Amino acid sequence: MKKGSQSWVFNNNPVIISSAAVGGPFEAKGALAEDFDLLHDDIWLEQDSFEKAEKVLLEEACDIAIKKCKLKKENINFFLSGDLMNQIITSSFAARAMSVPFLGVFGACSSSMEGLALASLIVDSNSADYVIAAAATHNASVEKQFRYPTEYGGQKPPTAQWTVTGAGAALVASKGEGPKVTAATIGKVIDMGLTDPFNMGAAMAPAAVHTIETHFKDLNRDPSYYDLIATGDLGSIGHSIASDLLSQHGFNMTSNIFKDCGLLIYKKDQPVFAGASGCACSATVTYGHFLNRMRKGELRKILIVATGALLSPMSYQQKESIPCIAHAVSIEM
């Protein structure tokens, strides 16, 4: 049901009956390693290209999520997935193997919550019983497509971010036990004219702020409603900008409830510059760490605001600025 200008409220309680997070070797050394269902010690995952490795990550995340609730692929009605590769090949190729009706989504790194919001909408409208929402990225395949070859010795500035190697999947069902998706706010594309692809956090922060404010307005809530509000991958710069902007606009976001997935996933001593990024950043942290904490009873109400920078390597070479988007999904126990 639509509420306010751009939010949905799900009255039929679509529930995340299971979720899975898969990661690579760098994530295994990270701060949330325990919350991953599967960690690989080889970035190639025994594949002959990084693109194939990314596809395997996504397939594994979906398989684990399905197995956890003792279902079979045939039970799944729809599969919604997104990634950062050109023509979202990771998702399409994983969907080929899964052989489940597929809808590809693209919102750059916000694809994770775009998928979850749509999956919940489908289930909420009684159009399906089981829908999987997933997202994946691979550090090396993203570097290859958006930046330089992985072995190139160019120096990155302190504002750069590190793309997560991993995949996250959530199985949304019409009934069952688990955290429920209660509302979602679909973001607008916001472009503040920033052009530096090595500083995406600052480019994405206004989109996150806009979506968070609209969410509160549409649903008549304030920050105290949630135990945790987490942005997807703003990193240290973007997150502090978002925090300052929100407090300027009269929303008091205390640092113990306002977090960023990109600042949680790795340890302080890992060389990730301003923090983590990628579809898999918000996907693995939410579907692994946060949902585990909800199941343990440590968190009851959370809001995930996945942020995406909608640029392409060609658009920034043509000196276009970076349009950004953020989608928020509210999950409650």
Place this chain on the structure above:
Amino acid sequence: MSKKKEQNMTQAQKEYQKFAKEREPKRPVLKNCSKAFIVGGAICAFGQILQFAFIKYFGFTEKTAGNPASAVIIILSVLFTGLGVYDHLGQWAGAGTAIPITGFANSIASAAIEHKTEGYVLGTGGNMFKLAGSVITFGVFSAFIVALIKMCLVWLGVI
């Protein structure tokens, strides 16, 4: 940013950019320059030692010893790229490893390795000069301009 672009921006965009800029950590320019100076200098000093060695032990002259010395440095750079060490070195040393001939070798080798998955012809062959290509293009073009200038000066009898 160009003046024209700045004029096209709205007031809100300009204000936000100023706001964001204040929160952005500055690149540690002095630290980066010192590291680049030390590492770049060390690479060049090592090249000089090689050159002397080629003259002393292998019978090269001062004029011809430059070539084998560069070749050794290029091979080492490519080897370090292949072993996955060079990118970490580059992050630390910055321009120190990018400016000498080692940086050029690394840009070619890294692109060649990266695109091997697309095959030897369209992948490695087609992408090897992805980063180095513009250096070659503008290098050849500047050499052509310099040669033209020299030709004109000779023709005018200046040199």
